[in-house]
Amino acid sequence: MSQEHNMRRVTAIRNGTVIDHIPAGQAMRVLEMLGLQSSTTVPVSMVMNVPSKKKGTKDIIKVEDRELTQNELNRLALVAPEAHVAIIRAYSVAQKLTIDLGEEVKNVVRCTFSNCITANPREPLPHRLKIYKTDPLQLRCHYCGRPQDLVDVIHNLL
Ligand SMILES: [Zn+2]
Known part of the structure; x- marks a missing residue:
């Protein structure tokens, strides 16, 4: 299954953050880690167990109208160190953020x-x-x- 197909599973967002390559089954923990499960009013969409070329299956989260901060990236690193994070502006990828767990x-x-x-x-x-x-x-x-x-x-x- 193509990458493109995977991305289409979740509606394209205009502005916000896409967190891809989350280990399958960890999406809820990621939301919890980022404080996005309850205390937020921004739309969040999540897909779980999507086929992935790298690791069998993965989860994807899209957060609308919110760009993750460095501190949030550091939290994300603890549950999904290999996740790919992209900042979306006007429907296209404006910035790719790398997670660096470091030492x-x-x-x-x-x-x-x-x-x-x-x-x-x-x-x-x-x-x-x-x-x-x-x-x-x-x-x-x-x-x-x-x-x-x-x-x-x-x-x-x-
Ligand atoms: Zn201690």
């Missing part, structure tokens, strides 16, 4: 360990989680070394 995520999420030094308000430290492994993603706190549960991480967004 650490800084000030995106806080450590999930309650006794961590970063949980102490008297020690204002940047929140640093080290990328320990990428596939599947494993994070550890820079300070206490605790491995982070990716499901809990969603609730610890900064």
